Amino acid sequence: MITFLWVIVVLISAALLGFIYRLVKGPTTPDRVIALDAIGVGLISLIGLISILFDTPFFLEVILLLAVLSFIGTIAFSKFTEKGEIIQRDRNS
Amino acid sequence: MSMIFAIFLPIILAIFIPLLYKKAKRIHTGWFVLIAPLILVVLYALYIPSVMDGKTFSEEMPWIPSLDISLVSYIDGLSLLFSLLITGIGSLVVLYSIFYLDKDKENLGNFYVYLLMFMTAMLGVVQSDHLIGLYFFWELTSISSFLLIGYWYTRDRSRFGALKSMMITVFGGLMMLGGFLLLGIMGETFSIRELISQAATIAEHDLFVWALVLILLGAFTKSAQFPFYVWLPDAMEAPTPVSAYLHSATMVKAGLYLVARLTPIFALSEVWVWLVTGVGILTLFWGSFFAVKQTDLKAILAFSTVSQLGLIMSLLGIGSIAYHVTGDLVTTYTFATFAAIFHLLNHATFKGSLFMIAGIVDHETGTRDIRKLGGLMSLMPISFTIAMIGSLSMAGIPLFNGFLSKEMFLDATLSLQHVGLYSMDTWWILIPIVAWVASVFTFVYSLYFVLHTFRGKHTPELLPKKAHEAPIGMLISPGILATLVIVIFFIPNFVGNTFIKPAVAAIQPSVYALPSDVGFKIKAWHGFDSPALYMTLGIFLVGYLLYKTLPKWSVAYSKMPAKVTLNGIYDWLMMLSESGAKQVSSLYMKGSIRSYLIYIFGAIIILLASTLWIKEAFVISFDNLAPIKFFEVLLSLLIIIGTLTILITKSRLTAIIALGAVGYTVALFFIIFKAPDLALTQLVIETVSVALFLGAFYHLPKLNKHEKGKEDRKFRLTNFLIALGVGVMVSLIAISAHSQKLVPSISEYYKKTVYSEAGGGNIVNVILVDYRGFDTLFEIGVLTIASLGIIGMITLRLAKKKGENKVENK
Numbered sequence: 055m056i057t058f059l060w061v062i063v064v065l066i067s068a069a070l071l072g073f074i075y076r077l078v079k080g081p082t083t084p085d086r087v088i089a090l091d092a093i094g095v096g097l098i099s100l101i102g103l104i105s106i107l108f109d110t111p112f113f114l115e116v117i118l119l120l121a122v123l124s125f126i127g128t129i130a131f132s133k134f135t136e137k138g139e140i141i142q143r144d145r146n147s
Numbered sequence: 148m149s150m151i152f153a154i155f156l157p158i159i160l161a162i163f164i165p166l167l168y169k170k171a172k173r174i175h176t177g178w179f180v181l182i183a184p185l186i187l188v189v190l191y192a193l194y195i196p197s198v199m200d201g202k203t204f205s206e207e208m209p210w211i212p213s214l215d216i217s218l219v220s221y222i223d224g225l226s227l228l229f230s231l232l233i234t235g236i237g238s239l240v241v242l243y244s245i246f247y248l249d250k251d252k253e254n255l256g257n258f259y260v261y262l263l264m265f266m267t268a269m270l271g272v273v274q275s276d277h278l279i280g281l282y283f284f285w286e287l288t289s290i291s292s293f294l295l296i297g298y299w300y301t302r303d304r305s306r307f308g309a310l311k312s313m314m315i316t317v318f319g320g321l322m323m324l325g326g327f328l329l330l331g332i333m334g335e336t337f338s339i340r341e342l343i344s345q346a347a348t349i350a351e352h353d354l355f356v357w358a359l360v361l362i363l364l365g366a367f368t369k370s371a372q373f374p375f376y377v378w379l380p381d382a383m384e385a386p387t388p389v390s391a392y393l394h395s396a397t398m399v400k401a402g403l404y405l406v407a408r409l410t411p412i413f414a415l416s417e418v419w420v421w422l423v424t425g426v427g428i429l430t431l432f433w434g435s436f437f438a439v440k441q442t443d444l445k446a447i448l449a450f451s452t453v454s455q456l457g458l459i460m461s462l463l464g465i466g467s468i469a470y471h472v473t474g475d476l477v478t479t480y481t482f483a484t485f486a487a488i489f490h491l492l493n494h495a496t497f498k499g500s501l502f503m504i505a506g507i508v509d510h511e512t513g514t515r516d517i518r519k520l521g522g523l524m525s526l527m528p529i530s531f532t533i534a535m536i537g538s539l540s541m542a543g544i545p546l547f548n549g550f551l552s553k554e555m556f557l558d559a560t561l562s563l564q565h566v567g568l569y570s571m572d573t574w575w576i577l578i579p580i581v582a583w584v585a586s587v588f589t590f591v592y593s594l595y596f597v598l599h600t601f602r603g604k605h606t607p608e609l610l611p612k613k614a615h616e617a618p619i620g621m622l623i624s625p626g627i628l629a630t631l632v633i634v635i636f637f638i639p640n641f642v643g644n645t646f647i648k649p650a651v652a653a654i655q656p657s658v659y660a661l662p663s664d665v666g667f668k669i670k671a672w673h674g675f676d677s678p679a680l681y682m683t684l685g686i687f688l689v690g691y692l693l694y695k696t697l698p699k700w701s702v703a704y705s706k707m708p709a710k711v712t713l714n715g716i717y718d719w720l721m722m723l724s725e726s727g728a729k730q731v732s733s734l735y736m737k738g739s740i741r742s743y744l745i746y747i748f749g750a751i752i753i754l755l756a757s758t759l760w761i762k763e764a765f766v767i768s769f770d771n772l773a774p775i776k777f778f779e780v781l782l783s784l785l786i787i788i789g790t791l792t793i794l795i796t797k798s799r800l801t802a803i804i805a806l807g808a809v810g811y812t813v814a815l816f817f818i819i820f821k822a823p824d825l826a827l828t829q830l831v832i833e834t835v836s837v838a839l840f841l842g843a844f845y846h847l848p849k850l851n852k853h854e855k856g857k858e859d860r861k862f863r864l865t866n867f868l869i870a871l872g873v874g875v876m877v878s879l880i881a882i883s884a885h886s887q888k889l890v891p892s893i894s895e896y897y898k899k900t901v902y903s904e905a906g907g908g909n910i911v912n913v914i915l916v917d918y919r920g921f922d923t924l925f926e927i928g929v930l931t932i933a934s935l936g937i938i939g940m941i942t943l944r945l946a947k948k949k950g951e952n953k954v955e956n957k
Contacts, residue, residue, distance in 0.1 A: 070785070071784075071785075078805070086801065127838075130838050
């Protein structure tokens, strides 16, 4: 069982390296944003595996938080590439 | 308390002077001021009989007892002579100034406050037995002299002269303080009398020569010795009473006083003898040589003062040889000290009167330029008589006191042939020759001063005012001094017994226990076998010939290049220090943060590396290391890749994304090092800061070096080396710090007590809010300040003015 988990860890790590390559290389900004989002997902699974391997429940909160932040981050980047800003102002004020 | 109170009497009176000046408008303020020196001169005169018997008086007032600093007033022969000079000539000068300064046109309040301040300072200098007290009063003389020279502060020349004298005398004063402190270290006391009693042990000390040179620097700057005399001619911009008082009779003699006072300590050194004698003789020659060149009456007198001070200084130097010889020679050389004090007294009388006459001429004709003056003899007969007496005394002509001391001076220089110490036997002959030549020049400028002013053709069209005799009140003070000049010639031994012998006994305590032991007699006639007589005759003869041919050879002066003069050097030094400082600061203060960061990081590298190197602090040990795991290697690789991406990317957006990736990896590190709270916080903070970067990103100008990618990412060797250096240094220090842990961690205590003492399960949170809640409190404060600051920066745009580019929020 432990061996199986370690194999998965290695696979996810390899995937992360691939995402990182795209992050560095990525010809356009959307490529990089997608890579970052994927890195977030990869990290979530990695942290889940680590929790199992370390046999501790304390990192589950981190997983939740990472999921939320990854989502918010991707949205923020997307909005930024789309509109050029993240928080729109009420221009009448 | 009366002796110390007496020192402060003038400055206490000075407090009331502005009041008297404002309230009693009709009476000249000087009449009130006259009270202080008159009381003091009577007071000090009362000490004369006891001091003649060899008694001394001392009084101490603790000032800072814990540091052993006190004001000690000590009266012996030397300080009594100086105190009488200061108060006596002070009274005459105040009297003179009453008639010299107009009560409606001049700001008399200022003048007399400064003058009284100076009087206190000077009395303090000559009576202090405590070195720190002496230094305190010494600087007070510099400051009050600065104020007095700059009295007409609307004139450029006055301000220049005041600044120059301040720079030079304060430089010397600070050097002197250094010397005093060294003396204090060597003798473990600041009392001059106690230092004298252990002079022999002090002379053996390593610091002895340093103290000697530093103290002499102070004395030479104050007494206008070569090459520091340059401030004195420029100080002639002061009102004439000030020149007469400070720059002839009192302040410039403070250096002489210091040399005389410390002779018992330092005379044991050969350096002292050579420096004091040599510099004195050089100053004597230099001052008298350049006095002939001057065209301003007061400038002639200033150079003459310089030269006469040099004469006295050299006599003090010769006098200190008495410490090096035995037998009859001791008397021979103490005679030089005797001559020095006698000439000091004589100089104060004749130079004071001459300055006052120069002031009268200025006052009554409107100019001090000797080229415009002439033929005033019949118009100002009394002034002429006084000037004649003073000048002839200065030239050293019989019937005047200058003759006596000049003869004694020549005798003293000739007596050097008997020394036979420190290569004196080969070089001594130079000193009488230089002294003789200088005396010739003294003769020339003395005649030039008086005859060019009062004889010759009167040219009223050149004078701003119609010349006439001065009011009688103005003539009283120079008249008294001129009378003294003649009286001293006829009763020299009375003066010698009363004033000079006690002073000599104070300077040479090892030779004379009591003033009555000093067995000198002043003779006007030495007999035909005296070499000094023929030297004097030679001076008169050659001097008269040179004076007659003055127009022919004085052109030689104008041939001298102006750049190599000492004034030129002073100006050059001042300019150099100003422009040099400017250049140095503009060299490194470029206003660019990059260069400052280079200095900061460079300093960090150098300091840390040299500390590691010198202290041999670099230790590497593999004892306490945990095994490296696969995860850690992987995450480290991720961080390295992210960091390199930030460094080499050409797009700013990529850099921000890569920074985010690094931050997330750090959070992952926190996870595998089992720090869930840190990981949570790190993730949130990283996301927020990436968002903030993106927010700021938008407002940056579009076309930037970064976007162009041409210049900025250009490889910069300096930056690379510094970055590498900082990284290597920090790594080395981290390694050595980890390799030598000296004490165990205190975290065991927290683990044990987290539940029992604090009632919590999360150790990190309990530390944050319970064990060490203070840090948390102030970090909350930091966040509050940061958010308030952001609000302030965004909403309050006070600094924005019209015309400045406003950043538009589209």
